[in-house]
Amino acid sequence: MIGYITTAETAAMVTDAIRLAQTSRGLEPYWILEGVKITSGPHAGKTFLPCDDAVLSAPLHRGTHPTDYPEFAELVAMLGGLDARVEIDPSEIAQPSIEP
Amino acid sequence: MILRLLPLLLLASCATTPPDSPEQRLAGYPETCLALSATMVESLTRQGVDAETLVYRMVDITKPGSDAGHAVTVYMHPRGQNKLWTHDQLGSYRVRAYRKDPAGIAKQSEIVRGRTWNRITQAQFLNQIPNDT
Numbered sequence: 001m002i003g004y005i006t007t008a009e010t011a012a013m014v015t016d017a018i019r020l021a022q023t024s025r026g027l028e029p030y031w032i033l034e035g036v037k038i039t040s041g042p043h044a045g046k047t048f049l050p051c052d053d054a055v056l057s058a059p060l061h062r063g064t065h066p067t068d069y070p071e072f073a074e075l076v077a078m079l080g081g082l083d084a085r086v087e088i089d090p091s092e093i094a095q096p097s098i099e100p
Numbered sequence: 101m102i103l104r105l106l107p108l109l110l111l112a113s114c115a116t117t118p119p120d121s122p123e124q125r126l127a128g129y130p131e132t133c134l135a136l137s138a139t140m141v142e143s144l145t146r147q148g149v150d151a152e153t154l155v156y157r158m159v160d161i162t163k164p165g166s167d168a169g170h171a172v173t174v175y176m177h178p179r180g181q182n183k184l185w186t187h188d189q190l191g192s193y194r195v196r197a198y199r200k201d202p203a204g205i206a207k208q209s210e211i212v213r214g215r216t217w218n219r220i221t222q223a224q225f226l227n228q229i230p231n232d233t
Binding site: 001028029030031032033034036037039050052054055058059090091093094 | 132135136138139140143187189190191192193194212213214
């Protein structure tokens, strides 16, 4: 999984900013991006914010994509830019207490 | 044992989805969507949010014989409002479907993600899949 390792607070701020980008345009929130707690591995305790190419091209209102919105570019820049993304193993976000 | 493995069997063909699709990147992690959903359900439930995992199978109508599986987290947010969301690796999309209609939610989940070519063949909430215990 490709994305950013960040804090829960920063991830929540990104989620709120994406929601605001829609409501400020008079749109009902339709798409948001949430952080997921990392439960194991070297980043345990941090929050993972998915941001792979599929997220960048996620379909939004009227054929648009996240990268079409300047607010999204600002958020990516705040997180360190696309080059700051890392890849983590999905097992790092799995809850060990839950058996699929 | 077969029933216990059913959720994984539903997802087993994540790796067989067509090239160039978003799922292709999951080929190495066929259980990513299920692990992600399990984590989200636990996190949301702790916050008092009504959430559960929906697993489903689908076929690509443009590719005869295709077969794929996926899992999303279905949740109501904000609390007290009749707004239904589905979450996976692409983030959360609001869907318009009945909370207790797994097939309808699965169908809308694919449509809002732009995968209009997929037809749902099976959909079930994970906690409603019987186990052998």
